[in-house]
Amino acid sequence: MNTIQSLSTDLSAAKASMKLGDVELARACGVTRHSIRRALSGNENFTATTLLAMADALGLSVILVPKDAASALRYRKDTSPVRSAVDGLKDL
Numbered sequence: 453m454n455t456i457q458s459l460s461t462d463l464s465a466a467k468a469s470m471k472l473g474d475v476e477l478a479r480a481c482g483v484t485r486h487s488i489r490r491a492l493s494g495n496e497n498f499t500a501t502t503l504l505a506m507a508d509a510l511g512l513s514v515i516l517v518p519k520d521a522a523s524a525l526r527y528r529k530d531t532s533p534v535r536s537a538v539d540g541l542k543d544l
Contacts, residue, residue, distance in 0.1 A: 459503065460494035466510040467492070480509035 467477055474492075478485045483502055491498040491506060507514045 456497060457494040460492050463506055463510065463512075464492050466512055470510060472510075477506065477509055481505035 472480075474485045474488045478488045481488070481502070482505060487498070487502055488506070490496045491502055504514055
């Protein structure tokens with residue numbers, strides 16, 4: 453199961469890789485800087501609307517998959533995300 457903390461960590465990493473500040477991300481999402489900071493803190497719930505807006509602005513998609521498939525799609529740091537997903541799906 454994903455947690456708010458893990459979602460926040462992933463969103464923060466994407467934000468950092470794009471070299472976006474809180475203000476720029478907030479503008480792209482149509483929310484306040486405060487909403488971005490709360491969401492990225494990992495300590496507070498944030499709305500699905502904020503999650504979807506942040507993911508979109510960061511070039512990410514939010515998808516729901518069956519739990520069995522989700523474990524196969526987990527990113528392994530020792531290989532590319534695409535290769536991880538393809539290799540994981542072979543095991544299903």
